[in-house]
Amino acid sequence: MGNTLGKSAAIDFGIQWSCWIVASLLKTEKFYDLAGSGTAVLLTALSLHWNQEKILRQKIQSGMVIAWGLRLGLFLFTRVLKAGKDRRFNNVRDHPLRFFVYWTIQGIWLMAILLPTLILNSKTGDQPLTIKEYTGWSLWGIGFLLEALADHQKTRFHNNPENQGKFITSGLWSIVRHPNYLGEILLWSGLYVSASSYLSGWERASVISPVLTALLLTKVSGIPLLEKSGMRRWGEDPQYLKYLKETPKLIPFLW
Known part of the structure; x- marks a missing residue:
């Protein structure tokens, strides 16, 4: 190894x-x-x-x-x-x-x-597949689809000339403010879970994969930068402030 x-x-x-x-x-x-x-x-x-x-x-x-x-x-x-x-x-x-x-x-x-x-x-x-593999692969699938669909929806929104200068609040973006980042965290979490049945000892420290992903996206280069930029652009727009107040940042249905 x-x-x-x-x-x-x-x-x-x-x-x-x-x-x-x-x-x-x-x-x-x-x-x-x-x-x-x-x-x-x-x-x-x-x-x-x-x-x-x-x-x-x-x-x-x-x-x-x-x-x-x-x-x-x-x-x-x-x-x-x-x-x-x-x-x-x-x-x-x-x-x-x-x-x-x-x-x-x-x-x-x-x-x-x-x-x-x-x-x-x-x-x-080789060893027989376990619930860990199936759980991890399912998490990866959900995360991959979330991220891909969120990116597609946002790209399509901004490609519409009528939406120039506007912020997206439709599709997955109406459920959480950062669905693409939620997908990224889920898929790396899934890949750790699916590998975990083969991990032992210090190898379990590879949980840093989803942990670091989550920390970077929520505390460093992802959400903080985007939300700071959003406030500069739309911070005086009541509709934007309403969107921030009523839409969960990352976890659906949690205000």
Whole structure:
């Protein structure tokens, strides 16, 4: 297992730091998210390839990570190309050392979220599927559909010229203010649960995958940044304040 994690970390940071050099020279962040999701797909595929047995649960788990990476990576890349820039990097893209920190953090994040899958893919010897696998895969399916549908609804909303400058309150966005983030947390939680029947000892620390995802999205770079931006744009709009008051932030039906 150590060999799998070591090789994965070396490839991960090799890609991130190489991309940092190119991004710093070009002063662009346009392929930042694509590099992250692409690295996740590559590491998952390689960790499965390195295991000669490739048992069913490993193939399913890996397929789920790859499906997530392909969908989200292409979605985010298309979005940033259309927007022209990612405002998260407004004070970063022209400063190589700050930019390096962002690319390094992405490398750490990738190893953390992939840890349950990388550990699972390093295992040998098959066992019967348990309720943990079925529960985890179900959570992943719900989360993946939530995230994909929320992204689709928001994209369609903003592509309508009549909605320029407006905020979305329809579809899943009428139930919670951040349904895409709820989906992201659910799917990584599911992947930990489905791998947990093969985890023991220190390997259970790979629960950091869903925990870190939840912390980043709810406390650092996800919800806080979006809601701060929302208040700057619509903070004086009574309808927006009403939406904030009446719509749960993340968990449906909890005000």
